[in-house]
Amino acid sequence: MRTFTSRPAADHQRSAADSAPPRSSAGGPGLGRALGNDAARRLWESAAAGGETLAGAQGDAEGVLPMGAEVPADFVGPLKSGDTRAVPHDFAGAPPVGAIRSAAFIPTMSVVTPGRPVDDCGGYEYKVRWGIPASESASAGWIVQKVDQSFEAKDCDERRVAPRAFDDSANYPYWEAWEFTAGQHVWVGPASSGSAHSGDTFSNAGYGPGTKGKKTMTAEVKAIVGFTLPVGMTVRGAEPAWALPYTRTEPAQFAGTLRGAAHTLTAEWNCCPSGTVTKRTTVVANP
Amino acid sequence: MELLPQRHRHEADDSGGQPVSPTDPATPPPHYAVITFTAGQSVITTQGPLSPKTFHHQFLDRYELGGERHHPGPASILHGALLATDGTTVVSVPIVTWPAPDGTTRFLCQATDDGTPPALSVLASSESALLADLAARLRPSA
Numbered sequence: 001m002r003t004f005t006s007r008p009a010a011d012h013q014r015s016a017a018d019s020a021p022p023r024s025s026a027g028g029p030g031l032g033r034a035l036g037n038d039a040a041r042r043l044w045e046s047a048a049a050g051g052e053t054l055a056g057a058q059g060d061a062e063g064v065l066p067m068g069a070e071v072p073a074d075f076v077g078p079l080k081s082g083d084t085r086a087v088p089h090d091f092a093g094a095p096p097v098g099a100i101r102s103a104a105f106i107p108t109m110s111v112v113t114p115g116r117p118v119d120d121c122g123g124y125e126y127k128v129r130w131g132i133p134a135s136e137s138a139s140a141g142w143i144v145q146k147v148d149q150s151f152e153a154k155d156c157d158e159r160r161v162a163p164r165a166f167d168d169s170a171n172y173p174y175w176e177a178w179e180f181t182a183g184q185h186v187w188v189g190p191a192s193s194g195s196a197h198s199g200d201t202f203s204n205a206g207y208g209p210g211t212k213g214k215k216t217m218t219a220e221v222k223a224i225v226g227f228t229l230p231v232g233m234t235v236r237g238a239e240p241a242w243a244l245p246y247t248r249t250e251p252a253q254f255a256g257t258l259r260g261a262a263h264t265l266t267a268e269w270n271c272c273p274s275g276t277v278t279k280r281t282t283v284v285a286n287p
Numbered sequence: 288m289e290l291l292p293q294r295h296r297h298e299a300d301d302s303g304g305q306p307v308s309p310t311d312p313a314t315p316p317p318h319y320a321v322i323t324f325t326a327g328q329s330v331i332t333t334q335g336p337l338s339p340k341t342f343h344h345q346f347l348d349r350y351e352l353g354g355e356r357h358h359p360g361p362a363s364i365l366h367g368a369l370l371a372t373d374g375t376t377v378v379s380v381p382i383v384t385w386p387a388p389d390g391t392t393r394f395l396c397q398a399t400d401d402g403t404p405p406a407l408s409v410l411a412s413s414e415s416a417l418l419a420d421l422a423a424r425l426r427p428s429a
Contacts, residue, residue, distance in 0.1 A: 125402070147353055166351035176354045188355050193410060194387035195395075198358040203402045205349050217353075237408050237424075241354030 070258045073099035086258055089225050090135045104257035107143050107186075107223045108133055112199040115285025121271040122153070122213060123206035124283045127199040128263065132184040132223065140181045142227040144254050145200065145263065146220045147240075148173040153213030156272035161211055166204055166240055174248050176241040177233070180223065189235050189243045202265050206281065210274030215267045222260030227253050262286060317342040319371040319425055321382070321418060329367075333418050337371060338427040345425065346371050346378040350406035357395050357410060359383045366414075369396055369407070369421065380405055382417070396421060 068082025073096050075085060085099040088106065095101050108131035115126035130143050149172050153161040165171055178200075179191045186197035202217050233247035240246075264286045270279035317337035323330050337345075367382040380398045387393050394417040397408040409424060411417035 164351065166353065174353075178355070188357050192387060192389065193357065194385055194393050195357040195410075196360060198355065198400075200355055201352045201400075201402075203352045205351070205402070235410075237410065239351050239353070239406075242352065242356045242408060243410065244354040246354070 069256050070100075070102050070104075072258065088258060089139070089223075090133055092135070102258045103141070103225045103227070103253065104222045104260070105133070105136060105225075106261045107131055107180075107221065109221070109261065109263070109287050111285075111287055113201075115202075115265050115267075115283040117267070117269075117281035117283055118203070119206040120269065120277045120280045121206040121208050121211055122215065122267060122269045122281055123204060124215075124265065124267040124281060125201065125203040126265050126283065126285045127201045127203075128287065129199045130178060130180075130186050130197060130221070130223075132180050132186060134184070136223070136225075137184050138182050139223075139225045140179075141223060141225040142177040142179050142229070143186065143221060143223045144175060144177045144227060144251065145260075146173055146175050146250070146254065147217065148219070149215065149217045151213070151215045153207055153211055153215075156210050156212070156274055161207060161213065164204075167215060171240070173250075174241065174246055175233070175251055175254060176244040176246050177227070177229065178244060189245055193243065195243070200263075204267075206269065207271075209271050212270040212272050212278075213268070215265075217265045219263040220260040221263050222254070222257065224253050224257055227251070315372075315374045317371065317373040319369060319421075321367060321369050321421065323367040323382075323414075324365065332367070332414075333422065335422060335425065336427055337373075337425055339373060341425060341427065342371060342373045345407040346380075346405040347376070348404055348406060349402055350404070352400075352402050356400040356408055357397060358400060359385060359395060362386060363395075366394065371405075371425075378405055380407055387412075 068080065068084060070084050070086035071079060073085045073087045079085070086102040087095045087099055088104060089102055090105040091101060110129045110131060112129050113125055113127035115124060117123060118125050132139070149167070149169065151163050151167040151169065153163065155161055178186050178189065178197055180186045181191050187193055188195040188197055204215070207213065229245050230247065230249070230251045232249060233245045233251065235243060235245055237243065266284045267281055268279065269281040271277050317339055318335065319337055320334035321332045323332045363383040363385040365381060366384045369380040369382060371378045380396055382394060382396045384392050384394050391412055394411045394414055396417060398405050407424070409417060409420045411420050
């Protein structure tokens with residue numbers, strides 16, 4: 001059984017990590033462990049396939065060494081084959097013996113618009129801004145966020161309400177990214193846009209009277225030094241990521257690096273019986 | 288004298304389930320025009336038809352946001368506007384420019400970044416690229 005312990009972190013990182021859900025302490029449903037196993041498999045497949053992740057690729061291709069995921073340097077327990085102990089890129093000092101310095105670190109997260117309802121029946125908005133800590137002011141790369149969600153809504157007769165595209169689990173997870181350049185500059189999408197980052201927004205309109213339900217957005221964000229956009233991760237100028245490079249395929253550099261910080265929102269409402277508001281939209285966000 | 292009737296946004300779509308004739312002057316089909324503001328005068332640089340579906344999606348419907356849209360900064364300059372109409376409602380979307388880090392100019396056609404319509408958002412590295420992208424985004428089959 002594997003356990004996680006708290007890891008050393010710079011102040012800015014601790015503040016972001018503190019807002020993440022507690023890590024599993026007994027090898028339970030810890031995201032880090034699950035990510036590690038999945039990532040190791042995907043990276044193996046990716047390497048075997050020559051770069052792009054291909055479902056069904058075999059891991060025993062000749063001459064391909066198994067690749068794994070990074071786990072926190074203070075991870076307690078044996079590592080799986082291919083896993084590597086690592087410290088965040090902004091770790092102060094030399095990595096402990098047996099650990100490497102990851103390309104990933106946690107960006108600072110400032111709440112611009114606290115999670116709040118915009119209507120009685122499921123509408124919400126929430127905005128946070130990423131930042132690069134001073135210790136990484138010379139670094140360049142991308143802030144990458146994995147976005148996932150769950151959604152359930154019913155009418156007052158307990159019949160399922162069809163989700164809009166933004167609430168349809170078939171459209172998740174996805175990955176989106178903001179480039180950062182030396183000098184702590186963060187951009188909307190690629191730096192070449194010349195558009196300075198303002199904030200990452202989760203916003204949605206409600207479902208109206210006669211509905212009730214719950215929406216949860218679960219995101220994981222990290223900054224990756226030297227990240228390169230994989231083929232197919234492009235700006236679409238459309239929902240949901242708009243000006244950001246977007247992909248439905250997990251980038252290998254995201255899967256293979258230390259876990260990021262949690263960024264979540266839950267909205268619940270009950271506008272039943274129709275014409276009444278039993279429970280106005282409530283929003284809980286983290287951070 | 289009768290005052291102008293109050294107009295309703297969806298009035299032009301009420302055609303009894305039948306396609307609206309593009310030749311009916313009383314209910315002209317949706318269309319758009321891009322106007323460039325130049326010194327002393329404005330010029331229509333391109334125009335074209337829209338489908339009712341595209342008009343609603345790009346100009347009337349709210350949009351959902353799980354990432355980020357552009358935010359023109361103080362260095363941005365108003366360059367022109369896109370006007371779109373379905374015969375009842377007129378929507379305008381500003382076109383602004385700003386200098387990119389590489390010294391070239393970025394052209395953005397976008398009005399909001401908060402989920403309120405219009406949803407249309409196109410960023411390009413030249414005016415011709417912007418017009419081409421707009422035409423592709425707004426063509427009736429889109």
